[in-house]
Amino acid sequence: MNALIEVHNLGIAYRQGAQHTQAVTDVSFSLAQGETLAIVGESGSGKTTVANAILGLLPDSAVLTAGRLVVAGQDLSQASERVKRQLRGRTIGLVPQDPMVSLNPTQRIGVQIAEALVLARGGRYRGVDNDVGELLAQVGLDNPTLRARQYPHELSGGMRQRVLIAIALAGNPRLIIADEPTSALDVTVQQRILDHLEGLVRERGISLLIITHDLGVAADRADRVLVMKSGTLVEHGTPQQVLAKPTQPYTRALIAAAPAFAEPRAPRTAAAPGQRPLLALTAVNKHYRLPRVRGQADRFQALADVSFKVCAGQTLGIVGESGSGKSTALRIALGLEKADSGRIEFAEQDVTDFGWRQFRPLRRRMQLVQQNPFAALDPRLSIFDSIVEPLVSFGLARGAELDRAARELIERVHLPAHFLDRLPRELSGGQRQRVAIARALALQPDLLLLDEPVSALDVSVQRQILDLLDELQRELGIAYVIVSHDLAVIANVADEVLVMRQGRIVDQGPTAQLFNHPGNAYTQALLDAVPGKRQRALA
């Protein structure tokens, strides 16, 4: 049987003006019918460019510089747009990356699936509606007739991803390309979706090409794994081969960096029993009012009876899926939101009813590092201005002193001093996160609250940021509260872990104990859902 995709020495470059940037160099692989292949790499490694080339969706600025690309017997390197359009949908289906923006918000779900069906069949036909319902049922959505009449905003992220899979399946393709299919979803949802996709693909004998930055997902799902680095193929083999005997140093680094496979943090000396906690929340409740919709509750309980405390120099990890109230807990601790009831104590003061003015002196001792490093820095301010801003706000330094403070802070987070002149857009995500950390350190806080500090970053960069946080804690003795949906991240850094679900704390305990002997069914489910099972089995 012929291979469905054959790629020979493929080279792709992007040109911008007179400049050529080689995005992909000398990549060769093939994919047989019914096989599952995963391409793993960091952002900028060229994996999405390869996928786009197979789909014939490269932007105009991209040029095929070398090699051949054969899909289902058609040579795509010279093919016209017409030929490529024939392939899309009917031979190749795409499950795009971000389910939140990949559906048309002004059309009902059913209409969007029907569009794909009609295009694949070459015209309207009787029974489209039945087929839509059938597809929706196949991808595992309950009540297909209702779902078909809903709009995308009425569905959750996981449901939208299922709809996208239904659209990809509509043309009855021989190959499905899934570009980071679940990186925007919670682990448990991610697991269910991938299980389902895998099942459908097996059942119909469809080939699957998974593009992912997560080595765990690749290892769990694929028959073969390709590892890409800056446009070249560095490793190729079955998951067992790649994981157990990586030949390239890069693959080894990638495996070591993936938090899922790192050792859980060595337990440290617990806080002294008599020590007063730095931050303590006691029986905090918070609800939001929802717009009135008939038949639905008009209140949303974001936090229900939440209590926790952090001692100086310790790290508390809060884990939960989106909507579990973990960020709300942080915002209440920071005084950005008011709790409905309960008490918040910081540094032995009751700050529950503190106004902005009263809270201000305490800001010097408690700082926040935000989730998205791309929006956390003012795009118009240079890194220097961003870092020293808290010092300026509190009037703590000026002139040459400010320059010196900025230099010390940027050295602290291991960035070169000349970066101070740059603008945020000239920095990568990891570098921006370092700047955000430097800014939070400017006031020398005793407690740092980190809201998903690494979820927007590549795995190897995640590792570096987590190492930096660890180093800062050892040297400065700062306490952390780290909020994350990623159990692996929490396992690496936290002394104590809090598992939250629907605004309640469902499990709580020292990290090692919680991860090795989870006492709660939900914690167990979360742990099982973390990708990388094959790998852990090998380790």
Add this chain to the structure above:
Amino acid sequence: MPSSNAVHNLDRRFGSPSIQRLPATTPSAPLPVEATTPWRRRNRWSRLLSASRPLLRRPGFMLAALVVAFALLAALAPGVLSGFDPNATAPLAKLTAPNATHWFGTDELGRDLYTRVIHGASLSIQAALLAVGLALLGGLSLGVLSGFAGGRVDALIMRVIDVLLALPGLLLALAIVTAIGFGTLPVALAVGVGIIPGFARTTRAEVLRVKTLPYVEAARLGGASWLQTLWRHILPNAWGPVAVLATLDFGAAILATAGLSFLGFGAAPPAPEWGTLIATGRHFLITAPWVALLPGAFVVAVVFSLNHLARTLEEIKR
């Protein structure tokens, strides 16, 4: 351990209570940082210059900038650009076609049309600048107040703005001019009030957008007051679209001023004004088309250039 020293010194300087956090092993060692990296803050001008360099390479942008600069020069120092007297009549040379001495030809009283267009710039452009300045001031403050305060204040301001938006701009301007009389200032006021709503709306939308961004929250958590945050983060980041709108409305204001004069609500006849020039010229549209067309073309060139500048600035923003 150089880095822990650094932080220790930092602690000392700010007198933070956290000084005891680090063991003071080498209390007064010099900072290694200073010795190795001779970093100095880059000044604002060099950054501005490097940011504007790609702009200077665009021929369209440069041409538009030249036309606008020419119009501004004409408004400020008309004598530099033309040696004739704008009001000197020469009945013998009336309605001459454009030639080497009279670049735009002459009008029905033999006055040099080019000179009159140049001198006319001062009223039109002064009025337009005043109008846009007024609208910027009013629109920005209303928009910022409304976006910032929110709630009832926002609702009240926005309803007033809605009412203003509902009135046709020219009608409003006509009413104001009729009420308070002719002249540069009344015309500017009349045109300016008409374009306030657009500025207020745009500013409010931008302020609402920027207000919720993480870096604003970070600044607040860093101890900045609302006023500091507004000044340092919200205004500079909300400013972009407003600046583009201002450039665009500058052109619109020139047109509106000329329009008012054309209808006879602007400058009185002997004074050269773009709208008046076109208005008088239209009587000779068949026999001497240049009297109306050339001043018209000049106005079009200036307004078009302003629009082009606005568009280029908007593209750069992205």
